[in-house]
Every structure is written in C-alpha cells, then in structure tokens.
Amino acid sequence: MTTAAVFGCTGLVGGHILATVLAHDAFASVYTISRRQPKAGESSPKLHATVEADSAKWASELSALSPFPSTVFSGLGTTRADAGGIANQWKIDHDLNVEVAEAAKAGGAKTFVFISSAGTRGLLSGSVPYSKMKVGVEDKVKELGFDQAIIVRPGLILGDREKSKPGGWFFNSLAHGLGSIARVLQDSWAVEGEYIAKAAVHAALLADQGKAPSKYWVLEQKDIIRLGRDEWKA
Template sequence: MTSVLLFGSTGLTGSNILETLAKVDGFSKIWTISRRAPKTQSAKLEAIVEADTDTWTKPLADMKPETVISALGSTRASAGGIQNQWKIDHDANVAIAKEAKAQGVKTFVFVSSTGTRGFLSSMAPYSKMKIGVEDTVTGLGFDHAIILRPGGILGERENPHLGGPLMNAAIRSLSKISQGWQDSLGQEAEVIGRAAVHAAKLAAEGKAPKNPWILEQADIVRLGREEWKNVDPTA
C-alpha cells in the first residue's frame, strides 16, 4: 500500500488518473491539490482546493507521500498567453518536482507529450516547457522517475480545445481501419490514466524496468489497455 499526491486532477487526463487511483487497490491514501474540487469522490481521497499555484508545494512537508503524479497542464488560450502557460506547465511542475525530491518522494510520474524532441519541434515554446520539466524530473535522482509521452489525448473535456472534437473524431475514425493506426496518433484519456497508475504501482512494488522509465505511445497502450486486466480484471 502506498500514498500518492496528484496534481492536475481536474483536467482530462488527471481526472482519469484520479478515478483510476480511487478504484485500484494498492493506494492507501490519495491527496489532490487543484484550483477547483475534483469530481471523483473516495474515502481514500483528501482534496485540497487552492487557487494560488505558488503555494501548492507547501503541503508536501506534512503529507510525505511516497508517490507524486503530475498531469498538470494548460493551453495558451486558457492560461491567457504563453507567459502564463509557462508558469503553469513549466514553472509549477518544476517547483513540484523539486519539493517532492526534497521531501523524500520515491516515485515521480509526469505526463508529458510526444514529439517534443524533434529537431524543429524542440524549438517550439510548448516543447521547451515539456522538455524542461522532463529533464528536471529525470535529473533530480528519484528512486523512480516515470515520464509518459502520449499523443493526441482523446476524450470529452469540460471546456473543449479549439479543434479538439474534430481531432477526436479524426483519430478515432482510424480504428475502423486499424487500431494500431489510432494508437500511433492518439490515446484515450482513460488509457493514459490507467497507464500512469499501473506504472506508479509497478514502481511502488519495485518492478519498474528502468530509471528513468520513459513511456512512449506504444508503452502507454500496453500498460493502460493490454496489461490493464492484470491490475483490474473487471476492466
């Protein structure tokens, strides 16, 4: 049994991670810190609502979680510009990772994005944010640093991104030809959430295959869909 602190619990991916954590045995205590209350309810869950992201690292000293998962992220539009997005997607995640290490967290899981390290793509501001956080997490010396790099994240958002419904439909349509084609471009948020929890659980059990453990799209599908029956036989 392990304790876990989740950031980004009200977003599309984070809400699926939280729902999965609440259902799966092996996690005795769940904390969340977010700007609004998550929808998932559980006897294991203690949800902290705090609008000021600058204060989010303070509770770690009292919690002492063994695992921290961050699915914290935003869009340029919702953040109100690239500078504000950088403060959330990069600065807040870096601060969380550093404080987690200072408080003795053993496993840190970060939901990043695929395709950020290409020659051209790595120069985009969004890619720089993700790369900066990834490099921080993998360089801090956690017992287990786990990075998920999903493709297009499929699912229904509370506030749909511009073009999001069209992207969902386009990628999902590929499954009619080949599930592999869909999997190579995008993954369901539920599958990503399950993969994050499965990886965290394996790390807590001492079964993570390497450190850092980078989960590309195929790895996410394997852990979150194909091997999920080993974690939750009812899924």
Template sequence: MAATTPITSAIFGATGLVGAHIVTSLLTLDTYGTVHTITRRAPQQSSDAALAKKLDAIVEPDTQQWVPKLNELFTGADSQTAPTTVFSALGTTRLAAGGIANQWKIDHDLNVEIARAAKAAGVKTFIFVSSTGTRSLFSRYLPYSKMKNGVEDTIKELGFDQAIIVQPGLILGDREVEHQGAGLFKALAKATGSVSQGLHDSLAQDAEVIARAAAHATLLASQGKAPSKYWIVGPQAIIKLGRDEWKF
C-alpha cells in the first residue's frame, strides 16, 4: 500500500492529545517522509533515532507566527521537504483560552488562516480534526459548533485536491489538562462499552485510533482511493480505518 513517493506533511496541534498520536503514526509509517510540526513547545521526541530524524520540530511560542513559519517551509533552502499534506488537530477549551473570544481565535481563526495559507502554498491535501454532531438542529447554534463548522466550510470552499474532515465523538485518552466534565463522560462511555461495543464505538473513540484513522485516510487518498474530494470520516469510519483495518 505504499505511495509512489513519501508523503511530506506539516502538523498543527502536535502536542495535543490527538495531534501527538498523529505525529507518532506518521513517523512510524514508511509511506510518510519528513514530518514538520509547528508548536508552542517541543513535541515528544521518538527514542528511535531513525524516526526522530524524520521529525522537523519548529517551536514558536507566538501563534501569530505559525502561518509565516508554514510559509517558510515552501521557500526555504530544502524545498524538497515542503509539505504536500497539512494536518490540523489544533484546538483548545474555553477555560484554557480564558473565554470564548480567545477560544474562537484558536479553534476558528487560526485554523482558517492555516487552511488558507496551505492552499495558497499549493498543499494538495488538508486534514482537519473536527467533531461529530456539530450540525444537528440545536447544536449548530452553539459557539463550539459554529467554530468547527466555520473551519470545515472554509476548507470545503478552498477546494483542496483532497480534504479530509475527521469527526470523532468523545475523544478518549489522558490529557495533561482534562476538559470540564470529561470524567463523567468517560465513565458513561465506559459503561456503554460493557453493554455494547458498537454503541461505545459510536459515542467515543481513543485518541490513538482517531490519529491512525487520519493517517490511514490520507494514505488512501494519496493512492486515489478516497470516496470523494471532500471526505468526512465519522465515528464508524474512524473505528474502521484506525482500528479494524490498521495493519501497519
């Protein structure tokens, strides 16, 4: 299932729960070449020297400089490693950001800026880790849903050769700072697992599985196997691509 040439990529949100797993997934797959990350702090380094060599970790505490840093990847001396693919698992919480206005600047505005810069630079494939259920009758009016939907709509309008929108349910995994109410939701998800694995999978997915699904979907897209130019990967597809069919 190897692509003709290694896929070069850039990842935003690489120190977050899903983003960190995306980095690990891409580094361990031979079909992916150089992996650029642009983060406030350095991502976790691989203990494998060969894998660590594939990682180009760009640390920039000022998020306003992230788009310029992305642009530099296309104009630098080593343009052969310029990313053809950009992943964004970038997001924060209202509490961590200090209010909804600040959260909007990260979850919506910065993601939109990244997508637009990627398109302008000639990136072929853009992958955005969003959320499921944001377009239901009532939830679409909530600030969180408006942020996610706004980014998704922008990505679709930009017309990438391939756009992949990963829409997980509740994301399971150990965060450095847990979201408000996460403990209760995780307990409920665990309870559903004891009743029905299918119900559990539809409600919640492990961060590692979500990341693998993003990597797997991108690999399939590079082989011309994506079902559509604008591919929405929901909970069922996440489980299929990131767990059941993950054979790498």
C-alpha cells in the first residue's frame, strides 16, 4: 500500500483522480492541499485534506507532510478568463506546478504524475502561451529526475465542471454525438475526465510495480483511452 498526494483535487480531472485513489485498495492514505474542501471522498477515512487559500503556501504544506507521499498527482490548471489574464494563469499552470514538483522531489516522492495537454509540442506551439506553460512544466518534471515521471496529454476533456468553459456544452454534445456513431470518432480527439484520471492512476500503479515502459512515460490520447477505459479494472 502506498501514500499519495493530489493537487487540483477540486477540478474536473483532479477530482476524479482523488475519487479513484480513495476507492483503490493500493492507497493507504491520500493527502490534498487546496483552496476549498474537495467534494470527492469527504467521508473517506483515507482522506487528509488541508484547506489553504494561499496557493503560495502549498509547496511548503506538501514538504511538511508525514509520512511523505510516494506518489504525487498534479491536475492543477486554470483558464485565462478565470485567472484574469495570461500572467496570472502562468502563475498557476506553470509556476505552481513547478513549485509542487520541486517540493515533491525534495521530499522524496518516487512518482510524479502531471496532467498536461495534447498538442503542446506541435509546430506552432512555441508561440502559444498555454503550450509554453505545459511544456515548461513537463521539462522541469523530466529535469528533476524522479524515479518515475508520468506526463498525461489528453485532448478535449469531457465531463461536468462546476464552472462551465465557453463552448463546453457544445463540444461535449458534439463529442458524445460522434461517439454514439462510432467510438473512434470521439476517441481520436476527446476523452472523459474520469478516464484521464483512471489512466493516470493506472500508470502510477504500473510504475510502482516496475512495469512502466520508461522512466519518463508520456501518455498520449490513445494511451489514456487504453489505460483509463479499456484496461481499467476497479
């Protein structure tokens, strides 16, 4: 049995990660550090939730955990609109993720799982701020040299959010409509947040068993579908 920490636990993917690890027998205890109490697993005896409104303190809160988690998941992320501009979004999507990764490494975490995004290393991605944020975190995680680093790169994330994104209803409906015609029409570009979470947890468990294909393991869309839906066993 292992101990995990989940960041971004009040978001769509992070909330599913939290629910998944709390329900899995492989995890003895689970820590969260967030601005508000997570809804997933509120009554679980495994959950140790820290509510801290100041995200600048999250890395130090992580460093203080005992026993220190062997696996750290980060689904931290926001939108430009919610953050109030690119500069503030960068502080969350890049800077905070880097701080958490550095604290995880310094504390002795063996596995670090980062929820990134598809297409961040495309031909024109170097001029797109969002892609630069994700690439910066990916590169830092690789540089830190965890025993196991797992980068998850989903396409469009489907699911119910507490705060809907512009066009969210349309794209969810479009993806599900195409999926009802042929699964491959959805799987090639969109995936449920639940499956992303299960793929992340599945990969972490495989890594703990020494079954990861490489020390720096990148899960693209097809890998997420395979690990999070097709091969997932609760």
